[in-house]
Amino acid sequence: MGGERPVRHDWVYLGANWAEALRSPLVPDVLAHITAWRDQGRPFAVARQEPPDQEDDLRLGLTLPDRRHLSLHGALSAVERHLPPPTVQEVRASAPAAWGPALDDVIALGTALDLTVGVFGSLAWQHRSGVPFVRPLSDVDLLFAPARWSDVERLLFGLEAVSRRHSVVRLDGEVLLPDGGAVSWRELALEPERIWVTGPRGASPRTLRELRALFPSES
Structure with a gap:
């Protein structure tokens, strides 16, 4: 390969x-x-x-x-x-029609932040395989890789706003970190003192300060 x-x-x-x-x-x-x-x-x-x-x-x-x-x-x-993971634009046609407005808002948020929004979970499986995976109570699992901590903050604010506007589907997923780790965006939005990070090998808790330090300084 x-x-x-x-x-x-x-x-x-x-x-x-x-x-x-x-x-x-x-x-x-x-x-x-x-x-x-x-x-x-x-x-x-x-x-x-x-x-x-x-x-x-x-x-x-x-x-x-x-x-x-x-x-x-x-x-x-x-x-x-x-x-790579399919983008939200690629999977939109595979999603239930009722999810369309929420996905369109996610696409718009990604465009505004200059972020490629990936998808994993049931919707990605359905898109990649052509086999039905999505159920009425399925979540949409999204992937984001912001380059700066300020983009993380804007992303979380935007995702919470989209979630409030669209109750038909739950937006879940992960923020990818510069060191290859990943955190739940919903957990990150709560600003806990410590947060569980899934790394390339295993998983472990880390402090919010440690996560911020992974991103380049913006001063």
Whole structure:
């Protein structure tokens, strides 16, 4: 596989010899589901690595339409193709019509802040696979990667405003940090003293001051 290494929330298509690249065995039922999914030309979502993983290890997830979550641990060499998270513009046509106004406001917010807004979760699975995943009570899971802390503050203010205007769907998701970590935007908006950060390997609590310090100084 050429190009950048896949990271959490990215999407990958596995090559024909993927099973030979397994690093952890799969029970027969899980192997059957993963094989069938791959053979239908569908992608897998990249999960975070575990602390003991080597650089060429890859952790993948498969969420089935019945909400079962399957995991796959293999070598990076199994990847045939790699895609970033779909944008909210790309998935809009795959979303329920009732979500349209809320998604349009999210698109407008991203444009105003010059941010690409990615999507993960059920709507992304539905868009990438063509299989129905979204249910009436599904959330929209959004991804943002602001470059400055002032953009984080403007983003949180804007998301809270959009959420107040549109109760038909809950806007969830993560703010991606400069060091590769990610935090729930809703938790961040509460300005807690400590907040749970999901990193490229594992997760841990960090202070709000530590998160601010990751961004470049604006003084």
